[in-house]
Amino acid sequence: MNRKILISGGAGFIGSHVVRLFVNKYPNYQIHNLDKLTYAGNLKNITDIEKAPNYHFHKIDLVDAAAVNQLFTAHQFDAVIHLAAESHVDRSISNPLEFVMTNVVGTVNLLNAAKDCWKGNMEGKRFYHVSTDEVYGSLHDGGFFYEDTPYDPQSPYSASKASSDHFVRAYHNTYKIPVVISNCSNNYGPNQFPEKLIPLFINNIRNNKPLPVYGKGENVRDWLYVVDHARAIDDVFHKGKNGETYNIGGFNEWTNIDLIKVICKTADRLLGRAEGESEKLITYVTDRAGHDLRYAIDANKIMKELGWEPSLQFEEGIEKTINWYIENQLWMDEVTSGDYAKYYDTMYAER
Ligand code: NAD
Numbered sequence: 444m445n446r447k448i449l450i451s452g453g454a455g456f457i458g459s460h461v462v463r464l465f466v467n468k469y470p471n472y473q474i475h476n477l478d479k480l481t482y483a484g485n486l487k488n489i490t491d492i493e494k495a496p497n498y499h500f501h502k503i504d505l506v507d508a509a510a511v512n513q514l515f516t517a518h519q520f521d522a523v524i525h526l527a528a529e530s531h532v533d534r535s536i537s538n539p540l541e542f543v544m545t546n547v548v549g550t551v552n553l554l555n556a557a558k559d560c561w562k563g564n565m566e567g568k569r570f571y572h573v574s575t576d577e578v579y580g581s582l583h584d585g586g587f588f589y590e591d592t593p594y595d596p597q598s599p600y601s602a603s604k605a606s607s608d609h610f611v612r613a614y615h616n617t618y619k620i621p622v623v624i625s626n627c628s629n630n631y632g633p634n635q636f637p638e639k640l641i642p643l644f645i646n647n648i649r650n651n652k653p654l655p656v657y658g659k660g661e662n663v664r665d666w667l668y669v670v671d672h673a674r675a676i677d678d679v680f681h682k683g684k685n686g687e688t689y690n691i692g693g694f695n696e697w698t699n700i701d702l703i704k705v706i707c708k709t710a711d712r713l714l715g716r717a718e719g720e721s722e723k724l725i726t727y728v729t730d731r732a733g734h735d736l737r738y739a740i741d742a743n744k745i746m747k748e749l750g751w752e753p754s755l756q757f758e759e760g761i762e763k764t765i766n767w768y769i770e771n772q773l774w775m776d777e778v779t780s781g782d783y784a785k786y787y788d789t790m791y792a793e794r
């Protein structure tokens with residue numbers, strides 16, 4: 444089947460893995476990547492597929508409704524996989540409005556473009572919204588987040604994602620847009636911007652810089668390898684039921700401090716350092732404001748109904764990840780120096 448799919452946020456961390464999977468696995472699909480290329484968007488993440496005949500890139504800000512409408516009208520997409528977002532909790536604490544603009548207004552702009560284009564013919568259409576487990580709030584007494592857990596977002600980031608989820612459901616209910624939503628736990632793997640815990644700490648270990656642990660390091664996160672999230676997105680996109688939500692997670696919970704010790708130990712081995720060397724860099728710093736204690740996803744629905752399961756054990760995934768950052772020092776250097784931003788001008792100058 445031929446399809447024309449708009450993927451938003453495809454030059455970011457998770458989006459780049461989703462774009463790669465779809466471009467390679469579905470040569471009959473035309474994959475259009477819409478991205479504003481903020482600090483988090485990096486076309487170097489997808490140089491391996493940028494010349495594929497079924498791949499197209501559009502540098503567009505989702506907040507620009509006219510540009511989004513124009514793109515939709517020009518290409519008549521029959522599906523959307525929406526990943527573009529401001530994604531870092533600490534940035535949302537210093538600049539909440541930026542998160543409202545991209546995550547809420549940007550999502551509504553995309554919904555409106557789909558609604559107008561698909562009016563009168565919703566057959567075979569699909570608007571897939573990629574969201575986070577953080578919309579469910581913070582767990583304190585054990586248990587898991589289920590698909591019907593009430594929303595209770597605690598940070599400006601999760602409030603903006605929760606709001607976008609509500610808009611997607613409202614458009615399904617009001618305008619009958621065929622939608623599907625997934626809420627995933629923390630991702631790790633290659634190409635993650637080094638403001639997030641794992642790439643930041645790997646880079647700091649490499650450079651013998653302090654490892655800033657927020658509070659006591661007792662917060663718990665459930666970690667999933669990014670390629671397994673991309674595989675889950677493929678399953679939800681193709682097999683998920685209209686109007687449904689699917690939770691995605693790795694059943695892989697770690698306190699931050701235990702996770703950091705695993706990273707230190709693995710990095711010592713891979714870098715040929717004495718065991719215990721990197722742990723000396725651990726530095727406890729002031730906690731994040733309103734720091735959610737624990738996230739834990741129950742992923743049984745997607746496993747039972749869609750047959751998805753994670754392919755990698757955590758020990759294997761974290762070693763692969765640390766190795767990737769060690770072997771791709773140039774990627775890290777360009778990201779930390781800001782040089783990657785020049786790539787767009789060179790690559791797309793005469794297009
Ligand atoms: P990211 O920050 O690495 O990438 C976001 C991408 O969106 C970037 O390429 C950026 O340029 C683009 N973007 C930002 N603002 C835009 C705008 N106004 N218009 C167009 N493009 C814009 O994020 P990520 O970690 O890859 O997350 C992708 C999605 O998955 C987000 O919706 C996030 O909420 C969700 N999610 C992330 C995680 C995680 O652990 N990283 C977990 C669950 C869900």
Ligand code: TDX
Pocket residue numbers: 530531532533574575576577628629630638639640641643655656657658662663664699731
């Ligand atoms: O320097 C740090 N020190 C530290 O202790 C950083 C950057 C983080 N932390 C802690 C805060 C969290 O408890 O580590 C944990 C993970 O932090 P982040 O990598 O910032 O992720 P988190 O806040 O859990 O949110 C992530 O998972 C859900 C993503 O950033 C979101 O986009 C996703 O929706």
